[in-house]
Amino acid sequence: MLQAIVGGSCGAGRPSENIGERPEVILDQGNPARTGKRRSITGRQLARLVGVSQSAVSRAFTPGSSISAEMRELILKTARELNYHPNAIASMLSRSRTNIVGIVVSEMQNPFYPLIIERLSRALQQVGLQSLMFNVTRSSSFEQQLAALRQYNVDAVIVLSATALSGPALHWATENRAAILVNRNLPDNSITSVCCDNASGAREIADHLYAIGRRRVAYVAGLAHTSTNLERQSSFITRVAELGMTLTMQLSGGEYSYEAGYRAARQIAAKGDTDGIFFANDILAIGGMDALRDEAGLSVPDDIAVVGFDDIAMGSWPRYSLTTYRQPVDDLVDRTVRLIADGDVEPGKPPIAVRLPGSLIKRASSMGGASVAFA
Amino acid sequence: MLQAIVGGSCGAGRPSENIGERPEVILDQGNPARTGKRRSITGRQLARLVGVSQSAVSRAFTPGSSISAEMRELILKTARELNYHPNAIASMLSRSRTNIVGIVVSEMQNPFYPLIIERLSRALQQVGLQSLMFNVTRSSSFEQQLAALRQYNVDAVIVLSATALSGPALHWATENRAAILVNRNLPDNSITSVCCDNASGAREIADHLYAIGRRRVAYVAGLAHTSTNLERQSSFITRVAELGMTLTMQLSGGEYSYEAGYRAARQIAAKGDTDGIFFANDILAIGGMDALRDEAGLSVPDDIAVVGFDDIAMGSWPRYSLTTYRQPVDDLVDRTVRLIADGDVEPGKPPIAVRLPGSLIKRASSMGGASVAFA
DNA sequence: TTGAAAGCGATACCAT
């Protein structure tokens, strides 16, 4: 088999820039070498060969359509032989449904998102839906980034990005189509959302810290203005006050990252009057634990107990063994997919706010006792 | 605004199972509530309103088409006002091009993949291509999982999965369309691939271990039969022999995971005759370091130097400060996107094997000296 | 440069 071995690196490239005009997806990349080649056969051809109508072929591939078993079998058999597959594009056009959902993402650095994306796309596949990914950055024009979202006529949009999109941006992006926010919501709940019950989680965490004897606790936010943070923060602080604990510090890392957690913990350790920290999510907490131990020389949990939120895989590593509030990922995913599959999020319908309970996972970062290594 | 607050969890669900027949994507989910609603206006309507032909509208949105500046401007202006967007689906049908690339993924747990997926999808967006994600599991029927890949007529397929798909499966999935394997390749190079130069990387790592005075080294594989592993392993072992070092152990974790690395390191520590370990990738190495330090009570790098491969973010955390061979992610991505955008991977054309050089990143896990914390 | 008209490949309504 012919092949070329090619080496060397290549410059950072934006091979072809949109020629301007406006934030449209330019459909022509102007490459002459890529003109349409004939792929397989069409339904019409198959029909002719089998000696039936085009409609029959369509019916053979449509579950529940009125067609006799023999005819269906005959058609499917021949289709198999001729390697015929219905063209999904044509189907989309005539049905004005794509069976594609757009997933808007932006924070792949936080391990929680890859996890949920994976589950989500798998669950969608189960019901015959594909996932078109839209990666957005906090760059200038989200319009440009999401222009395609509208043109592709996706059946639904799932927004997984806690940060990148403002409320108005969300409305623009999801205008006129089924839309669900996952792990995020809007103050007025004007778009359907599926979230973990952050308030209960934060409250349970406060209770837990109290139960293990901590009285001087701190809260570390990720991005201060995100809905997840607001809910966790206010609920935690309220409960801390109710229990008569002291809130020693309350600071924001500026982002949901290991480094932000690391820095925040360093500050808390420097102040020296805290015996328990609730980090707004696990990746912050993990950064925080490393700072407390490796830099401040403190013991977790003896000197300071640490609690996170999400329950990412890393939290169960022996070194961290992180107490955390587990998001019910499977439930979130199931619920989201069902909302879409059942047609409960169509543009006309009133938005729904789904809140699912998580569960407090108690581990060594707050309980003392040896971390459990792998068997 | 109306809204419902809904609580409670929901059962694990396969809301609608494919009714059988064969691994087709059933296009009708049979939901009566979801019939097509009219979205925005069509090009024909716009044309009528502006008083030009349908063709003119099409041309206005096609860069490089023969149309006068005034007419284009007029049409685009009106389009803007009426919120007209060309329907990408219709465009796909008539051009028989989708501007969509399918990305086949399977190992979102390894942080290297989210990283590369993010960059890739962003780079594709830059050139006007969208990413349709296909998550495959090592489950029974990959055909079922990838049936949609063929029906959607994606312009190209990028396979990011090191493990899930066998050679034949790959050929089936990519049959008759542009295909690129990233960070993986086939023994006969029968499908175009873009990889890091694993052999050079592994050799450099052996040289590095030698240079820092290690003489009794071990190799920890991820999945033994993956191309990345084979290349790294054989090159490393060869070089180790050339340098006259002793290969104390050579074992496979069975997967590319923290836990696998952890277990492997435990074994190596138990044997007690090793002073340097090359883990096939970073996530293994990180698991390994934790086992060496927290469980075996050894010092990294004093007792055992540790080197990984990939350069994921975690490797630069102060605790790990992992020496590793950095994959040239941006180059891999650029190259992949260019191959597609330039039409160099069309079905007819001979496969290409691109190997891009990475670079050895020396950090504290092999060099001694304090890890650098965040400023 | 512009407009008219024939596809692209399914779906779905309407007869039979």
Place this chain on the structure above:
DNA sequence: ATGGTATCGCTTTCAA
């Protein structure tokens, strides 16, 4: 249960 046929919305000859 089957077949005929008009869409779906855009692209692309082909003339003018």
